[in-house]
Amino acid sequence: MNKHLISAADLSKDDALLILDTAEELGKVSERSIKKLPTLRGRTVVNLFFEDSTRTRISFEAAAKRLSADVINFSAKGSSVSKGESLKDTALTLEAMGADAVVIRHSASGAPYRLATWVRGSVVNAGDGTHEHPTQALLDAFSMRRRLGSLEGRRVTIVGDVLHSRVARSNVLLLNTLGAEVTLVAPPTLLPVAVDTWPCQVSYDLDAVLPKSDVVMMLRVQKERMNAAYFPSEREYSRRYGLDRDRFARMPEEAIVMHPGPMNRGMEIAAEVADSPRSTIVEQVANGVTIRMAVLYLLLGGEI
């Protein structure tokens, strides 16, 4: 494994499977009454969050604590960052505190790469701008594998705002590494111009792809995209690309529905679909902690 986890492309197939298998083992800890392992005792993990994301931060915090690491939460709001301190100075401060790993969430694509040039510890990308979110992809793969078994040859359809989605980028890379066949579905305005160079299929027609899907992953549509003329209206988007009851009924019987959250119920996904037994949305959250334990364990534990 690389020292850092910044892009899903950093992971070989063996690396990815090792993380998933390790997560299976560590998952058993979460089922115990005392949910704690001594593995990372004395190590320091910093959660450096420049963007509000309580869900992801709590998930990383729980993961580090279950491995007995010391956790420092550093959020940009109300900190020196909001007073104009640069990312570099923040990094040097963390370095002086002796962070063994820095988990970073930042609105700028590529910020974790910059951070990695200024700190000695491992950098874990918890979402950078519209670039990547590799632990989300890992927890998605983990959730799929638990429901469907091996991902080899599985057909995964990712629907929505691919252009601005770090989840989609990481998932395409990781699922391709794991042998799944990915199809992206979106209006042409929400696909990057060179998406044909990505290791996946692309379609504008959700109804054509649905019957051939083992997994349908819906992406969140940000309201502000509408004002920038990416699509005419919420209703039109929902009609053409939303997963409603009728479309859900046309999916293969064993196929599952995923969403990285937070959802716009009634927009990209109907409430009944989100709450159906074939939806993994709640499991995804639980699996997030397990996967992040595995990532921290493998990045930091190897040195013990």
Next chain:
Amino acid sequence: MLIRNVRILGGDPVDILVRDGIIAEIGTGLESAGQAVDGGGAIALPGLVDLHTHLREPGREDAETVLSGTQAAARGGYTAVHAMANTSPVADTAGVVEQVWRLGREYGHCDVQPVGAVTVGLEGRQLAELGAMADSAARVRVFSDDGRCVDDAVLMRRALEYVKAFDGVVAQHAQEPRLTQGAQMNEGVVSGRLGLAGWPAVAEEAIIARDCLLAAHVGSRLHVCHVSTAGSVEIIRWAKSKGWNVTAEVTPHHLLLTDELVEESPVGAYNPIYKVNPPLRTHEDVAALREALADGTIDAVATDHAPHPVEDKETEWSAAAMGMIGLETALSVVQEAMVDTGLLDWAGVAERMSLAPARIGRLPGHGQPLQVGAPANITLYDPDHRAEVDPSGFASKSRNTPYTGMTLPGRVVATFLRGRPTVLEGKLV
């Protein structure tokens, strides 16, 4: 002043005798009672002229000053630079352009020819007093809102028309603002992977096409700044084939570097040292730009020397300033991209880096072939030297060069401004 043993445009070794700032004699075995410099067989070029330099003074003296910028220019073999108008205050009045022009004359490392803003405050709303700047001591002929595009078609038309009265030219920074809102890098394969907002080629090409048509319609002169795409080259080639009065420049970095460096480089991914406006493009664009510079579709090389302090580049990509310094590496990059590839000979380099830019800028006393009677603006260059670029020795105040650690050919040995050396043995005089 006698300059011994130099090869004019790479020809046979000769001596050049300079008297009163003018080339008095060219021949072999010349003698002089005054100072003599041994050229050691270096190539002699007419002093280089830059159409596009950011000297940052007034306003950002932490990044560059007229003094440090002209010293950098001299070290790069330049005897004249056009100082862009996007200073603070903006060079949109006779007062500001005269101040910059006068500072250049006082320091004496290199002539400074100020560029005037097209619109007041670069705001794109009202024409600046172009005539007053043209009539000032600075004698402004090139007008540009560089850094911003004159995107209003009516305002652009009026500017093109208005400058005809004093043989001026509008140098357009071609960037359609709506198509490039929040844009971070060339829109293509790499931007899609990196999740950086794309800067489409069409945003440049659409403005160039419109401006060529406007210039033809009103019968004026248009100069296109820093052409960066293959499509732009095609449009300019077409406009020239119509006989329209359109000229264009390309930067050294667009002749050598591509957008792939943003993803993978010796200095790490997303390193803003590669962030520049217009953005680095693809290999196909680089090939088209080289070809266009070779065949004359692109008239000139211009550095777009854009100094920034360290803290404006040591950030995450989207927070970083756009721009690269280029004066002290321009000739080496052009040798690497154009001469060593067989696309341009030294006469071609002289045309693209001295004669053409002086012609476009209407700069008397610069850009003249090295012959008896011409001003003794001379650059001596050793093309056989090879070294790693080490910015610690740069005269520029800033260090935002993308070439650090790269091995580039050539070295400016000496620069003469009207017969007076500004650089000797590679060092400032």
